[in-house]
Amino acid sequence: MLLQFLFISSSLLFQSVYSEGYTCADYLVNPPLDITKPYYFPNDWNESMPPAKYNPSQNCNWQINVLEDMYATVTFYKDSNKAGSFDVYYPDKVTVAIHDDDINPYIFTYQQFRVNMFVQNQPGAFSFKVVWSNYPNACSKTIPLNDSPVPNVPDTCFTTYTAPNNVMLVGFPTKEDSDDALRQSAVFDGGDYRGEYLGNLYDLLNTQIVSKSNQLTVYTFGLSEKYNYTLYMGVDTKGKW
Known part of the structure; x- marks a missing residue:
């Protein structure tokens, strides 16, 4: 009888430990009518708190929509001791x-x-915040390319390279210990942000980005406040560099 009681007590204790966390599912998330209000997951969490604990053995998915003429800024708060699988898929797949x-x-x-x-039996914590914004009414500058590459420093303008052929964008690392801040950028095919998304400056550390047309546009979201040196350059695909 005592052994049975101990077994039941241990089982209840085990369940109570894991019931502290949240259970998630599959979600389709749209921007709110008032885009000054962020989306939080879980919805009873915010960034002033530690990341929320999750229950084990879950496979969850969030599909988050971004309307035309908008972008989303997302901050993830994760403490999983490197267990499980947590991934994000960009619009370019x-x-x-x-x-x-x-x-x-x-x-x-x-x-x-x-x-x-996707998590199995290991405990951990994961939360995130999404803020939708309209693109700023920022300045635009056009840089013509010929035979020579043209480097550029992050600034507050939309920068469009125009070439006789296609435009190839080449990137450079920062002088910091981490280059993660380079994710705060976007590269578009064509002459403005309404073109197809092609990647960001962080992607350029592993590969070049080539436009599908003879124009390519870069926007850096506040990176000019952090870096005042060259982080990328535009090259005509048939030019010399």
Whole structure:
């Protein structure tokens, strides 16, 4: 009888430990009518709190829409001791792993991005915040390309390279210990942010981005406040560099 009581008590204790966390599902998230109000997950959490604990053995998915002429800024708060799988899918289908203790924001553009969470038996915590914004009424500058590459420093303008052929964008690392802040950027095909999303400056650390037309536009979301040196350059695909 005593052994049975101890077994039941242990089972209840085990269940209570894991019932402290949240259970998630699959979600379709749209921007609110008032875009000054962020989306929080879980909805009873905010960034002044530690990340919320989750229950084990879950596979959850968030499809988050971004309207035309808007972008979304997302900050993830994750403490999983590197267990489980947490990924985000950009509009261009590139998949990036979400790491512990990395609160540098991500920027997502029209039309949708996706967050996946898969955990097994290990405990952990994961929360995030989404803020939708309209693109600023910022300055625009056009840089013509010929045979020579043209480097550029982050600024507050939309920067459009125009080439006789296609435009290739080449990137450079920062002088910091981490280049994660380079995610706060977007590269578009064509002459403005309404063009197809092609990637960001962080992607350029591993590959070049080539436009599909003879124009390519770059916007850096506040990076000019952090970096005052060259982070990328435009090259005509048939030019010399």
